[in-house]
Amino acid sequence: MVIIPGLEEKGLAIDLDACATVLKDAIVSEERVCGCPDDGAQAYLGKALARHRGRFAFPDDFNDEVAATIAKWISEKYKKQSPQGDLIQSIVEVRVTTDSWTNPSFLTLYLLRNSPLPAVWPKEWKDAIAGVAKKASASKRYPDIDIVLTTFDDISAAEYRASYELDWDGLSTSR
Template sequence: MDRALSTWRQGDCVHGPQWFVFRVSPSSGLSDAARAAVAAGADLVEEEVPGFVVVTQTCDVVRTCAARPYVEVSPLIEVPNDFLNEVKRGRRPAFAFIPALEPHRLVADLDRAMTVEKSVVAAWNRVPGWTTDPEIRALAAALARKRVRFAFPDDFVHFVRPLQDRLTGRHGRDSPEGRALRSLREIRVGASPSWDDARTNVMFYFIRTGEPDEFTQDQWVRFLETWLGLIPADGRFGEVEGLVTTLEGLTAADYVASDPLDLDHLSA
């Protein structure tokens, strides 16, 4: 069995009908599947999913079954193309992009996880989830982001909501602004002196992929002015500034001093 597991890696998948199992409270099922189980007098739910992705680190997957008998997996779900592209760009921290399953529009649902013994995984037909170093780095970053996402202050969550709503609403549109948003690698935000100060300045970084796009520098400036115009200085948030740039144009210090702004939600 150890030999069968030796080729499995974090991000590898089983593709095809599987069953995701989770426990529910007999007194209050929250999902449709849970309510159906409760009505039947059960406290465990088995829900069919189109496959699983391994989220356990590779070093633990390939260790002996005696030393590490368990593997953690997350279910795959099918999503629309626009949503798939948002996951691919890291804009949906509750999900992870699996390169090999892109043609099937399947992504990992990181809100759900299940522990199985390695003997279960050994019986699966392995589908390599990725093929290049950048792909596994992106997957590892998605898994880490799910667990260690920065919790922005409550007042900032309220302050930035108009911008977040605008970006979410325009991202999928076939318009200049929609295409501009889709050409961004990520959006980051930092605070100076810090988020805890009574008066703080906010800096947004709209980071382009670095690939050629259809927009001139003047057009990017106009987009930036529109976006920042939705969140004028207010309350303890003094100056609100922004920059459209690339990773090459951003200093390492600015990158590590900022945090990603997600489309899903802002944690407070």
């Protein structure tokens, strides 16, 4: 589902998984609304379409054993008024890298923020990251997970390009 800026005030969104033919007679009397009135809205829609159709297909066991644990942690803490909630709300992208999906020797998750990291991290941040890393590392197939909290300014281009965006909408499960 994608919210388009020009359609939002009408309560409309686009379901990228649904495709249908509509008879011209059914819509000819409707008011034409520009969904992308400016370059920013057009770029947003373009990125949403690319993300929807261009996701990396993580292995099912990774989705079930690792990504689901991270997603649960994020969804439980996201709306909390707490240091952990503040941490989760500051994360704009999660990326994953490994040397091999079939026989990995390492697994790294990058939690990326736009804003700089504080000089001294709250204890709750360290505890939360360590706790979720321990839960997600319970997988039999994947090694202990290294979770790196960083910024776009601090991650190298090589690290970024060697990783894949973990997109919650795209998680496929084997169930």
